[in-house]
Amino acid sequence: MAVTFISRDERLSVFLWKIEEELPILLKSAALTPDEQVQYEAFRAESRKRQWLTVRALANKVFGHKATITYSAAGRPSLGGDGAYISISHADAYAAITIGGANHIGVDVESINRKYTTIRHKFASDDEAAIFTASGFEESLYLPIIWCAKEAAFKAADCTDVDFIRDVVITRVEANETFTAGEVEVRFNPLRAAGMFKFTVIDNHVIAWGKYEGV
Structure with a gap:
């Protein structure tokens, strides 16, 4: 994945990736859990699959291990087991995440x-x-x-x-x-x-x- 933009300060880290990889490469980098695999297979559009996989591959790269992203009933993402908060966004060929040590963050x-x-x-x-x-x-x-x-x-x-x-x-x-x-x-x-x-x-x-x- 191509790092397009990174910004870090004492409060937040934000990462923007340009999505250029094919699905097999993204699947390998995302290292999906069985539950994530079910979610992934429910997407029909290839563009949506690429965005969804890139977010997970990006989180894995940032943390240096498999980072599990879950969602609340209202659709808010959270990280399991890493003691950090996350916000996610994607548009066209870009995916972004921001990570911080406190809640109420957004990207x-x-x-x-x-x-x-x-x-x-x-x-x-x-x-x-x-x-x-x-x-x-x-x-x-x-x-x-x-x-x-x-x-x-x-x-x-x-x-x-x-x-x-x-x-x-x-x-x-x-x-x-x-x-x-x-x-x-x-x-x-x-x-x-x-x-x-x-x-x-x-x-x-x-x-x-x-x-x-x-x-």
Whole structure:
């Protein structure tokens, strides 16, 4: 697997892999358990199989041994036996995981080329758009960043029935000169929580990750 991006700090480690391998290689690297094999065989689309296998192969590589990923009834992933928390995302030919020592972490990877303008009213407020335009962002870039950061923040909150306009609010953005990396401050109203979520633009994709403080 090709390592496209790695970021580590004292709170979180995030890994982004470009999926280029064929299924037999991914199957070997994923080292599926019998239960995982049943789940894998239920997928029909090859693209979904490749993404699912890559996440497990990536986790195995990070930990240096077989890492078992399970899911709660609400669909939240967790790691068995490694004393760490995990969040997962995949889009097109990319898979991402973030790992930390505390709960309420999230990661998301999205293509910049999705038609975000058609659903803008569902996830980006005028106030949030103004924050980004005041910092020099074009709409074609800040919409996928907002979507990606809010998806990561939603995963970190581990809540259901969340409204991306009402409940997940971006209050600040900082970025480098090329707008290809930075961080946003996200307030999650149902938990009365806030956190900084970093983002990076790679190969026409955005990856965002972070955690809430004091939750």
